[in-house]
Amino acid sequence: MFNSLSDRLGATFDKLRGKGRLTEDDINLAMREIRMALLEADVNYRVVKGFVASCKEKCMTAEVLESLTPAQNVVRIVLDELTALLGTTESKLVLAQNRTPNVIMLVGLQGSGKTTASAKLAYLLKNQGHSPLLAACDVHRPAAADQLETLGSEIGVSVFRGDGKDAVAVATGAIDEAVDHLNDIVIVDTAGRLQIDEEMMQEAVDVKNAVKPDQILMVVDAMTGQDIVNVVSEFSERVDFDGVIMSKLDGDARGGGALSVREVTGKPIKFVSMGEKPDSLEVFHPDRMAKRILGMGDVYGIIEQAQKAAEASDIENAERMLREGFTMDDMLDQMQQVRKMGGLKKMVGMLPGGDKMLEQAGGAMDDSQITRIEAMIRSMTKEERLKPKKINGQRRKRIAKGSGRSVQEVNQLLKQWGEMNKMMGKMRQMTAGGGNSKKARRQMQNMFKGMGGMGGFGGGKMPF
Amino acid sequence: MGMFDRLKEGLTRSREALNEVFYMGGEVDEDFWEDLEDRLVMGDMGAEVAMQVTDDLREQAAREGLTTAPRLRDALARRIADEFATAERDPFDDTPSCVLFVGINGAGKTTTCGKLAGFAKDAGKTCILGAADTFRAAAIEQLEVWAERSGTEIVTRDRGSDPASVCYEVLERAESEGADLVLIDTAGRLHTSPELMRELAKVVNVTRKRSEMPVSVVLVIDATTGQNGLNQAKEFNEALDLDGIVVTKLDGTAKGGIAVAISHDLGLPILRVGVGEAIDDLQTFDALDFSRALVGEE
Numbered sequence: 061m062f063n064s065l066s067d068r069l070g071a072t073f074d075k076l077r078g079k080g081r082l083t084e085d086d087i088n089l090a091m092r093e094i095r096m097a098l099l100e101a102d103v104n105y106r107v108v109k110g111f112v113a114s115c116k117e118k119c120m121t122a123e124v125l126e127s128l129t130p131a132q133n134v135v136r137i138v139l140d141e142l143t144a145l146l147g148t149t150e151s152k153l154v155l156a157q158n159r160t161p162n163v164i165m166l167v168g169l170q171g172s173g174k175t176t177a178s179a180k181l182a183y184l185l186k187n188q189g190h191s192p193l194l195a196a197c198d199v200h201r202p203a204a205a206d207q208l209e210t211l212g213s214e215i216g217v218s219v220f221r222g223d224g225k226d227a228v229a230v231a232t233g234a235i236d237e238a239v240d241h242l243n244d245i246v247i248v249d250t251a252g253r254l255q256i257d258e259e260m261m262q263e264a265v266d267v268k269n270a271v272k273p274d275q276i277l278m279v280v281d282a283m284t285g286q287d288i289v290n291v292v293s294e295f296s297e298r299v300d301f302d303g304v305i306m307s308k309l310d311g312d313a314r315g316g317g318a319l320s321v322r323e324v325t326g327k328p329i330k331f332v333s334m335g336e337k338p339d340s341l342e343v344f345h346p347d348r349m350a351k352r353i354l355g356m357g358d359v360y361g362i363i364e365q366a367q368k369a370a371e372a373s374d375i376e377n378a379e380r381m382l383r384e385g386f387t388m389d390d391m392l393d394q395m396q397q398v399r400k401m402g403g404l405k406k407m408v409g410m411l412p413g414g415d416k417m418l419e420q421a422g423g424a425m426d427d428s429q430i431t432r433i434e435a436m437i438r439s440m441t442k443e444e445r446l447k448p449k450k451i452n453g454q455r456r457k458r459i460a461k462g463s464g465r466s467v468q469e470v471n472q473l474l475k476q477w478g479e480m481n482k483m484m485g486k487m488r489q490m491t492a493g494g495g496n497s498k499k500a501r502r503q504m505q506n507m508f509k510g511m512g513g514m515g516g517f518g519g520g521k522m523p524f
Numbered sequence: 525m526g527m528f529d530r531l532k533e534g535l536t537r538s539r540e541a542l543n544e545v546f547y548m549g550g551e552v553d554e555d556f557w558e559d560l561e562d563r564l565v566m567g568d569m570g571a572e573v574a575m576q577v578t579d580d581l582r583e584q585a586a587r588e589g590l591t592t593a594p595r596l597r598d599a600l601a602r603r604i605a606d607e608f609a610t611a612e613r614d615p616f617d618d619t620p621s622c623v624l625f626v627g628i629n630g631a632g633k634t635t636t637c638g639k640l641a642g643f644a645k646d647a648g649k650t651c652i653l654g655a656a657d658t659f660r661a662a663a664i665e666q667l668e669v670w671a672e673r674s675g676t677e678i679v680t681r682d683r684g685s686d687p688a689s690v691c692y693e694v695l696e697r698a699e700s701e702g703a704d705l706v707l708i709d710t711a712g713r714l715h716t717s718p719e720l721m722r723e724l725a726k727v728v729n730v731t732r733k734r735s736e737m738p739v740s741v742v743l744v745i746d747a748t749t750g751q752n753g754l755n756q757a758k759e760f761n762e763a764l765d766l767d768g769i770v771v772t773k774l775d776g777t778a779k780g781g782i783a784v785a786i787s788h789d790l791g792l793p794i795l796r797v798g799v800g801e802a803i804d805d806l807q808t809f810d811a812l813d814f815s816r817a818l819v820g821e822e
Contacts, residue, residue: 099571102750105562170773171630171746202638202669207662210683214661254776281630285568285750287778308629311714313752427718 082134087119090134101316101353104289107323115141139350145319146346147328154302155245155274161193161238162245163271167264167299168279169291170252173307175204177279177333178249179211180341181305185245186217193243194219195234197227197267198251200260208249215338218243227251227263231271248273255294264299276301277330280321283313289324296325303330306344310335314353386481388445392437395430435463436473448477557582567818568750569781573788577603597819604815607784611768611793614808615740616640619649619704622695622735624656624728626764627744628756629712632772632798634663636744637709638670640796642803644705645674652701653678654694654708656687656727667709677703687711687723688730695734706737715759728764740767742795747773747780757786766790772798775805779818 082090091112098108118137155162164181166174175198182192194212196219198204205221212219220237222230231248238246250267253260268276278301280288295301304321309332318329329349334340381390437445439462444451451459451474460467557578564574581600590596615621623640625633637653644651653671655678657663664680671678679694691708698706710727713720732739741764745753760766769792771783780797787794794809 096571099565100751102568102752105566169748169776171632173630176629201666203662203665206665207660210661254773256776281746281748283628283746283750283752283756284748285753285778285782286566287568287748287776288750290777291748308714310716311628311752312716312755313750317750 082119084120087116087134091116091119094138098316098319098353101314102283102285102288102320103316103353104286104320104324106289107320110323111141111145111319135354139354142319142350142353143347146322146349147344152343153275153330159274160244161235163235163248163273163275164245165248165250165268165271165273165276166279166305167250167276167295167301168252169254169281170201172252172279172281173305173333174198174252174279175207175211175249176336177277177305177307177331177341178208178247179215179217180333180338181277181331182212182217182247183215183338184341185247186215190245191243192217192245192247193234193238193241195231195246195248196221196224197230197234197248199224199227199230200251204249204251211338228266228270231267235271246271255291255298261294261298268299275303277303277305278327279305279307279333280317282306282309282315282317282332283311284317288317288320292321292325292327296327301327303328305329305331305333305341307333309333310340315349316353318349319353381484386477386484388437388440388448388477391477391480392434392445395434395437398430399427432463432465432469433473436460436465436470439463448474564781567779567781568753569779570751570754570785573607573785577607601812601815601819604784604818605811607788608811608814609787609791609793610811611795611809613738614795615738615742615767616643616705616795620737621704622698622706622708622731622737622739624691624708624710624731624739624741625744625770626710626724626728626741626760626766627712628714629660631712631744631746633657633712633744634666634670634709636770636772636796636798636806637707638667638674639798639803639806640707641670641676642674643806644707645676649704650701651676651705651707652694652698652703654690654706655680656690656694657709657711658683658685658687658690659711663709663711677701688727691727691731692734695731695736699736706735715756715763721759721763725763741765742768742770743792744770744772745783745786747771747783747798748776748778749782751782751785753782754785754789757790757792761790761792766792768793768795770794770796770798770806771809774798775800781818783814 094115095108095112098111099105103111115138118141119134122133122137153164155164166178166181168174178194182194185192194208194217196205196208198208205219205224209219209221218241220230220234222233224230227250234246234248237243248267248271250264251260253264255261276299278292278295278299280292284291292304304318304327306315306318306329309315321327322329329344329346331341332344332349334342381387436459439459440448440451444455444459451470456467456470456474460470463470560581561574561578564577565571569577577600581596581603584590584599584603585596588599590599615623625637627633634657641651641653653667653676655664655667657667658681661683664683668678668680670676677697679690679697681690681693687710694706694708697703708731710724711720713724715721728739728741743757743760743766745756749756757766757769769783769786771780771794774780774797783794786792794811794814796806797809797814799805799807
């Protein structure tokens with residue numbers, strides 16, 4: 061069984077590889093695989109049919125780029141088509157200029173993440189210099205208003221609860237409150253509802269009519285399956301939203317639903333929500349999403365994550381490392397960096413072809429290796445960490461005992477440290493001057509920024 | 525209203541869709557089979573399972589000479605029903621029992637917990653709720669509202685405290701008071717977060733170790749979930765060794781076909797299905813009823 065789209069496409073194109081030209085039969089074969097793979101990525105089957113048909117036509121007639129293999133050409137065409145379908149421009153929030161307060165309303169199914177998304181949106185707008193007010197219009201789910209209030213206080217945004225009984229009254233009350241308190245944006249969090257629940261859909265329409273939002277955003281769970289089409293088309297018809305927030309994209313769902321939403325309603329995906337933290341609402345990038353759906357590795361994502369993890373202090377550290385050599389403490393730091401970015405498996409999985417690597421490595425590429433190394437380093441004294449060369453046979457024995465590992469493993473670790481230290485020495489020579497001149501420092505900073513604080517990761521000499 | 529009627533009501537659309545297939549001139553040709561496969565995929569059954577089911581039905585049709593729509597439909601329902609693992613024990617009925625609810629964010633864990641407490645109360649059992657979702661804002665308050673509604677006892681700690689300690693405390697309380705059923709709500713988490721999965725594994729281990737009553741770990745899954753549901757279930761199962769599944773939100777147009785794949789692939793029984801908002805809309809699962817409703821048998 062194929063686990064992911066990239067495996068599936070990889071297998072298909074392995075079959076196609078090595079041929080100078082693709083026949084129609086080859087293309088049919090590839091398209092069949094793409095069809096099945098898109099279905100497994102939860103793209104709606106009607107959308108899949110249309111998409112595959114147009115891809116096939118493009119493949120048959122497209123100008124073939126000489127520099128690419130036939131298989132690469134097919135991938136390029138599929139990727140381009142997918143990106144185009146997801147929307148070619150990044151769309152942002154459109155708010156009326158001459159209205160205060162502006163109103164943004166969030167709708168969606170139960171459990172899609174509306175309340176969390178409301179808070180994240182408020183945080184984003186607050187950071188852009190706005191003064192948002194959250195309106196707790198979910199009067200149905202127990203303690204929904206409490207949840208919003210807690211989230212609001214965490215990000216420093218006030219929450220209007222009103223009487224907590226009538227959603228319309230809360231929404232209009234919030235606008236009055238915003239006028240009184242000089243808030244320039246009201247974010248209306250509504251109750252989760254099923255698209256076939258007539259009464260609840262009417263409530264959403266009533267709230268909409270009462271507050272006339274500038275923007276209505278629908279929150280859609282990235283893990284939703286085929287039914288997403290029924291859900292969004294009904295919401296689109298009744299409430300007529302302006303755009304979509306895709307939630308829970310920090311999981312491993314391919315998010316094929318994004319494609320279906322776009323195709324069925326024509327509405328753009330505006331934001332993606334990537335986790336629990338308030339700052340994890342990001343602008344939607346169609347090209348990244350296309351690659352994600354096709355399992356081609358979220359290269360941009362990994363760079364951004366690395367950049368986030370590599371803070372200024374890390375860059376200073378890196379400079380010090382170059383000047384004074386690489387200590388065991390630095391190695392420990394690196395292990396923690398990898399952890400910070402979600403563990404080795406996640407990082408490798410995000411690289412193109414990473415899925416395949418993970419499969420080949422079997423269970424070998426897990427984070428227990430990191431844990432073991434951490435344990436060994438933590439069993440060293442401060443002095444040993446700074447000057448690992450001091451570690452003689454007796455010390456090795458003690459470290460092995462202290463960390464519950466074997467002496468051989470400690471030896472291996474020391475060897476790795478030696479290799480990494482040697483590499484640092486080479487880099488030092490490369491940047492000649494050892495960080496004394498401004499130019500050299502800049503050079504080094506750039507280098508480490510590029511490596512995203514991953515240090516020796518690029519050298520391929522890490523123990524895993 | 526029984527589960528069958530409820531499901532039938534909820535699944536009308538998919539049934540209509542399948543009826544279309546089955547009444548298409550009654551002729552069983554290549555298009556019929558291809559279309560059937562597509563429809564099953566549309567129901568989130570997963571391309572692999574759908575293909576397998578269709579192929580099997582096809583063979584069976586040839587072998588047994590099934591040519592008419594109703595007979596094929598009946599055979600298909602039985603075929604799908606066979607995919608489900610059967611439950612050896614119902615942890616909500618067979619008390620004393622302790623059940624932990626796990627799953628991703630927004631699956632419906634807290635609501636399921638609250639509803640089952642109401643059920644237990646009606647059945648004359650003593651039930652204690654454990655609010656071990658100490659992470660999400662207002663999760664404790666939400667469960668407290670449910671506890672109040674059903675008049676059930678609840679053990680809570682402050683938000684941010686160790687969820688395992690809540691489990692420990694609720695089990696102590698249950699033992700000293702001789703409660704029949706302990707229901708523990710945990711914080712939603714994505715299966716891709718190793719840290720959070722480790723935390724949950726600890727919570728489950730503490731509960732399993734401490735509890736003198738049998739402990740079941742139940743995955744709550746949203747019926748609208750697509751193929752990623754299988755990944756979810758696999759990861760949770762690997763980390764926690766699950767005992768069963770509860771499928772929620774089957775009252776929309778979603779067909780919950782992913783439940784077939786999960787139950788089939790992981791051998792996990794479906795213990796309850798949520799077919800509506802009301803408390804008694806959380807019902808016991810009947811594989812044949814579910815499958816019949818799915819394929820549109822009258």
